[in-house]
Amino acid sequence: MKTTDTPPSGPSGTPSDADAAKVPAQRTGTVSKGSSAPVKSSEGHVLNVFSHGMLILWAIMVVLPLFWAVMSSFKTDSDIFNTPWSLPSSLNFDSWGRAWSQAHMSEYFLNTILVVGGSLVGTLVLGSMAAYVLARFEFPGNRFIYFLFVGGMSFPIMLALVPLFYVMDNMGLLNTIHGLIAVYIAYSLPFTVFFLTSFFRTLPTSVAEASIIDGASHTRTFFQVMLPMAKPGLISVGIFNFLGQWNQYMLPTVLNTDPEKRVLAQGLVELAASQGYKGDYSGLFAGLVIAMLPVLAAYIIFQRQVVSGLTAGALK
């Protein structure tokens, strides 16, 4: 037993029993740091210094590479290699222009917006329809269909992609925007249905019953009563799907090999290869930053919703 709140007698509060063995490193730090400042509770203080140190270190490790990319996009190529850590001498937007127009970033952007826009709307509409029916109606096969959808979450997509490539080929959907949208929707359904089914179950039944009694059809009840009530759930699952689809790499790599139809992630990989040959590294970094900016801006603005959407969404 150890009393944490009593002021220690020694310079650092001699660690006792089990703790000493568990955390020798932290305790050694105590001696120098702990004695230099007036402390009320030495353990709290030491931990504070230690934890702050580790937290700051990780924060630096997270921010530094991103900062390096942004800085490099303004520099000339020789500056990137010779003085990787100095600030750019002037704000040089040339590379941004090169990446945007010559490297086709603008087209990749447009393709991505089309694909993600279409599939996000489709995923939410179709996913909530299926989830609503599965959550609120009793019918034979309900459980089977539910588990068919939910089972898809644990299958490795790569296994299905090989035959899927030929299914798409036969249907003439390979290398088309609408084909890609259909596939994105299909692969987003397992999680969306899973999440929204449990969400619809939590909504009160009385409101829907009242609207049926008032003479509204099931369809009308769904679109005018239930969907508005499900808005928080739709936002969560919408953010989750938006990021997933915007950042999708495996599906387009396999199913969308036409250079004209590339999405952002593919375009960047292509850019990395070609700029690497040409030695246009500032152009490459500009391309990376252009691709990063919209998501980063959205994250900073909607930070709270993104975090709650993803954490509510990812694990349940």
Place this chain on the structure above:
Amino acid sequence: MQHGKYRFIVGFLVVPMTLYVIFVIWPFIQSIYYSFTDWTGLSPDFKMVGFDNYTKMLDDDVFWKSLQHSVLLAVLLPLVTLGLALFFAFMLNVGGRRRKGAAISGVRGSGFYKIAYFFPQVLSIAIVAILFQFAFDPAQGMINGTLKAVGFNDVPDWLGDPQLALWVIMAVLVWCTTGFFVVLFSAGMASIPKDFYEAALLDGASRFTTFFRITLPLLWDTVQSGWVYMGILALGAEGFAIVHIMSVGPGGPDYSTTVLPLYVYQSAFRDGQAGYATTIGVALLLVTLAFAAIVMRVGRRERLEF
């Protein structure tokens, strides 16, 4: 009324079900079937070859290598990521200086840390992979540049070194996933009643005892599902994307970074062995299911309610 109900159910299910069956379920069933054929993927002709692909796979060194790498990723990656995330989350929520009136408190600025740590999670894996590919570039990257600047002249070749390449890739995956779990675990820790901690502190428990006796057991469900989630990511899309973009080849020198999904992709679309590729895919499916089952089994504890 009853008639209207069934028409409504069918009407609402038909489109999502059709899409799902055509693009997800049907290809899965087909892939099991194709794994018993010698289909190249290039011509429409193929014949059944029984278990030939499976015996070939068991003799294939590259398969064993990629299986080893995939399993390593699925086991080690969650261990490091979740360990780091638990540590940071505990620091953020309980590691702070004790203030008056509160038994426990987070460090100052914990809100800022959570925002910053979460950053990489919203970035595309392609962006992350390209960024670090250049950071680890042996001649011109930021990392070797910095090492040289502080006096190390014998700098490693990172992704070009078969001994190091997979570890570099793993480190990048840790970099981009830890923040998500910090936020997730923080939310979990915030919902643990404060009086648990107060009682523990009154009894004289240190913060480390508190962590292992209170926080971790109460958070165990979240940790466990996080483990499964990370493992499936590492075995699937994320593992494929990062190896495909970052590693030289791709697949690394001497197949040192090849993982199962990448090998499926290369067999099918580079080597023209669609039948064999689906066989490896079936192995990947088995590994994934076994992984999830083992984690669920090993991690099963009595559920704690609070």
